[in-house]
Amino acid sequence: MNRDTEIALLKRCQALLESRTTEVMSSEVTSPIDRYACSRRFAAEMSDIFRKMPLIAAHASELPEPGSYKALEWLEDFPLLLTRDKEGEVHAFANVCKHRGGKLAEDGEGCSRRLVCPYHAWSYDLDGSLKTVPHQKTGFPEFDLAGTRLMELPSAEAFGFIWVQRDGEGSLDIAKHLAGLGTELDHFAPADHVIFDQQVQDWNLNWKILVEGGIESYHFKIAHRNTIAPLFNDNLSIFDEFGPHFRSVLTKKELRDLKTLPEEEWRIRICANVLYSLYPFASVLIQPDHFALVNAIPLAADKTRIILQTLVPKDSLGSDNAKQHWQANFDLTRDTLVEDFLIGEQIQKGISTGANDAFTFGRFEAALARFHDITEERLAAD
Ligand code: FES
Ligand SMILES: [Fe+2]
Numbered sequence: 001m002n003r004d005t006e007i008a009l010l011k012r013c014q015a016l017l018e019s020r021t022t023e024v025m026s027s028e029v030t031s032p033i034d035r036y037a038c039s040r041r042f043a044a045e046m047s048d049i050f051r052k053m054p055l056i057a058a059h060a061s062e063l064p065e066p067g068s069y070k071a072l073e074w075l076e077d078f079p080l081l082l083t084r085d086k087e088g089e090v091h092a093f094a095n096v097c098k099h100r101g102g103k104l105a106e107d108g109e110g111c112s113r114r115l116v117c118p119y120h121a122w123s124y125d126l127d128g129s130l131k132t133v134p135h136q137k138t139g140f141p142e143f144d145l146a147g148t149r150l151m152e153l154p155s156a157e158a159f160g161f162i163w164v165q166r167d168g169e170g171s172l173d174i175a176k177h178l179a180g181l182g183t184e185l186d187h188f189a190p191a192d193h194v195i196f197d198q199q200v201q202d203w204n205l206n207w208k209i210l211v212e213g214g215i216e217s218y219h220f221k222i223a224h225r226n227t228i229a230p231l232f233n234d235n236l237s238i239f240d241e242f243g244p245h246f247r248s249v250l251t252k253k254e255l256r257d258l259k260t261l262p263e264e265e266w267r268i269r270i271c272a273n274v275l276y277s278l279y280p281f282a283s284v285l286i287q288p289d290h291f292a293l294v295n296a297i298p299l300a301a302d303k304t305r306i307i308l309q310t311l312v313p314k315d316s317l318g319s320d321n322a323k324q325h326w327q328a329n330f331d332l333t334r335d336t337l338v339e340d341f342l343i344g345e346q347i348q349k350g351i352s353t354g355a356n357d358a359f360t361f362g363r364f365e366a367a368l369a370r371f372h373d374i375t376e377e378r379l380a381a382d
Contacts, residue, residue: 001184006268012238013251013272014258023238024363031359031372036206037351041379042301049280049378050075051166054154054177056282056295058082058162059311061194063090067112067126071095071105075166075297081105081115081150082162085127092155092164093128098148128152158182160190161293179243181276188286193311196290196326199334202305205344207281207298208375210306213340214275214283214294215239215367217250223343227336239367244279244374246367277367279374285333289313290326292333302348306341308334 001009016022035041055075062070063084074080081095081104095104102119114131116123123132130148133140154165158174159182165172175182203210213219217237221229232252239248255271268274274286283294290312297305310330316322350356361368 001187001268001274005184007263007266009238009249010255010258010266010268010271013236013249013255016236016238017233017251017255022236022364023366025366025369026363028363029361029365029369029372031361031368033351033356033358035372036208036348037301039301042206042298044379045280045375046076046298048381049375050298052168053280054156054163054165054172054174055280056161056278056293057092057155057164059193059195059293059309060090060157060160060162060191061311061314062109063162065111068109069105069112069115069126070109071107073107073297074164078166079103080153080164082155082164083115083126083128085125086113087127089127090155090157090162091126091128092153092162093150094153096151097122098130098150099133104150124150159185160193177243178278179245181242181245181247181278184247185276185284188291189313190284190291190311192314193291194314194317196310196312196317197330198307198309200305200307201341202299202303203341203345204303205341205348206301207296207304208372209344209347210296210304210340211277211281211371212368213344215246215248215277215371216365218362218365219343220250223339224336227332227339235364241370244378246275246277246279246371248275248277248367249273250275277371279371287329287333290316290329294337306337308337 057080058070063082066084066086066088069081069083071081079095081093083091085091097104097117099120099122102117104115104117114123114125121134122130125131128150130145133145154168154170154172156163156172156174163172163174217232218235220232221234232250233255237248237250239246250273252272258266269286269288276284281296285292293309293311295307299305310326310333312326
């Protein structure tokens, strides 16, 4: 985020604080309940949205050097294999051997010059090319060893993350995909961070309930009264759209200090958390001295795997004090999100009761309405 944007956003928030109001849309909006629980709709969201967009599959530091790889169960149980080849290039492959389909690498991370299938030991370079086939001359004299490569998905390393797209071919233009947010994100140097700690957990709720909970601050004072509520202003946040993505500014109590501070000392990271909601799901939450990535793999209409990663500056892990500081931050973010997820699971259970035909978004829950507009447009386009 450049300095002009930072000042402009802070002025907008300060004006709202002083006038004791917040930004609103022109009317309330309803969201039909079947958006959250229908398996046919879920399948359409996967095929028409998730499969067609670049998604964050890892932070770049998870493949720290040539030879690094990471294997995981990804969208729709797709076995994904991320690698960094000897030239330092990142690749995304199906984690599936070309012989008879063995799973090449167990889920997890590692570093190796070659990946060897555990079934009959066909081996692959980390650029995906098949290198050796035991007993090739006898068994596979006609097999095109030189022309065989693992199935590759479009991928890119950009703005500190590794992006993968399930469907499609060719390269990914992440700057274009981020519609202007890329350079802004770059100001926070996401590529110069490393993962301090992470939590991966499955929750019984629809992915859109989680998105909704992330883009309004109406609930902070109540739902987060035991965690972050004392740090934030009640229901005082703003958002802007960049293509399908949002930037939200969730203001903190320090916003009131701007009145007495010269403008050159204004810092948005002190007065607010800046949240980049990268459609469809990933959230990059910029905090005062580090950031968090909240990412998801939707598993079913009522089940979502959530990945929380706390990312801290590369050179900040030296002392025990620093580690305690990052641990406290990780714990607070995790505990806050768990509050959201538990409420979300209750909402999901409530959906099947038939108690509501629709949810209602208040005028200051405009980001939720826009998020659903964008999703509906994408589903209708197909
Ligand atoms: S299935 Fe991989 S070597 Fe046979
Ligand atoms: Fe929340």
